[in-house]
Amino acid sequence: MSQSLSFLCQLSAIFLRYPDELIKQESVELGTLISLSNLSIEQKKAFDEIRIFLEKTPLLDAQSQYVQLFDMSPSLSLYLFQHVHGDSRMRGQAMVDLLEEYRSAGLDLQGNELPDFLPAYLEYASVCDPQKTQELLTEIVDILAVLNRRLQERRSIYSGIFQILQEESKRLPDKEVVHAHLRDTAVMDDPATLDMRYEEKPVTFDHASSPAACSAACTGYSGKDHVEARA
Numbered sequence: 690m691s692q693s694l695s696f697l698c699q700l701s702a703i704f705l706r707y708p709d710e711l712i713k714q715e716s717v718e719l720g721t722l723i724s725l726s727n728l729s730i731e732q733k734k735a736f737d738e739i740r741i742f743l744e745k746t747p748l749l750d751a752q753s754q755y756v757q758l759f760d761m762s763p764s765l766s767l768y769l770f771q772h773v774h775g776d777s778r779m780r781g782q783a784m785v786d787l788l789e790e791y792r793s794a795g796l797d798l799q800g801n802e803l804p805d806f807l808p809a810y811l812e813y814a815s816v817c818d819p820q821k822t823q824e825l826l827t828e829i830v831d832i833l834a835v836l837n838r839r840l841q842e843r844r845s846i847y848s849g850i851f852q853i854l855q856e857e858s859k860r861l862p863d864k865e866v867v868h869a870h871l872r873d874t875a876v877m878d879d880p881a882t883l884d885m886r887y888e889e890k891p892v893t894f895d896h897a898s899s900p901a902a903c904s905a906a907c908t909g910y911s912g913k914d915h916v917e918a919r920a
Contacts, residue, residue, distance in 0.1 A: 695815045698826075699815040700723070704736070704847075707752065708751040772870065773832075788804045796816065833855045
């Protein structure tokens with residue numbers, strides 16, 4: 690079971706990154722790995738659906754859908770601390786702390802990928818001991834539940850991954866926390882709200898705890914060699 694959870698986190702990290710040509714080229718190999726794994730039938734089906742979608746969909750279309758979902762919709766941000774700390778100074782310090790955990794495990798981030806990016810977090814979880822991997826999923830179950838709900842509302846094929854991660858966290862989400870977050874972020878993706886957000890003055894971080902500082906300090910991490918961070 691522990692190996693299955695590690696593999697599950699690794700697969701999720703691969704499929705939740707920005708689609709590129711390599712993910713299409715390695716689709717058959719990934720399909721074989723999924724088929725031979727110890728994942729449940731339902732989990733294999735969910736991963737195969739996203740794998741086939743990425744294989745069959747023209748790359749530009751898959752990339753456009755990804756951007757519309759995760760980059761242009763703040764309520765679906767894959768940056769975990771964005772859902773916890775917003776743009777406050779606390780987010781920068783939390784990322785510095787998480788980066789130290791990655792480095793302690795012998796992992797570094799690639800390019801300008803930030804520590805709280807969910808695929809990076811899942812890559813880290815996949816190389817931890819079984820107990821730590823479980824703890825890492827449990828810690829973010831409420832965020833996973835929120836993202837899962839929003840993706841289900843949009844009938845997105847990506848919702849299957851979040852459903853699996855939520856179930857494997859082995860803890861039920863806090864209904865009050867999830868409901869409050871869904872309520873408070875209901876208008877985040879509204880065009881008028883987005884315009885106001887981008888017109889606001891950026892938050893100023895201390896250099897040591899800023900996202901830019903984190904990014905500048907992070908080099909060489911790919912998790913899997915074929916996955917490259919999006920610029």
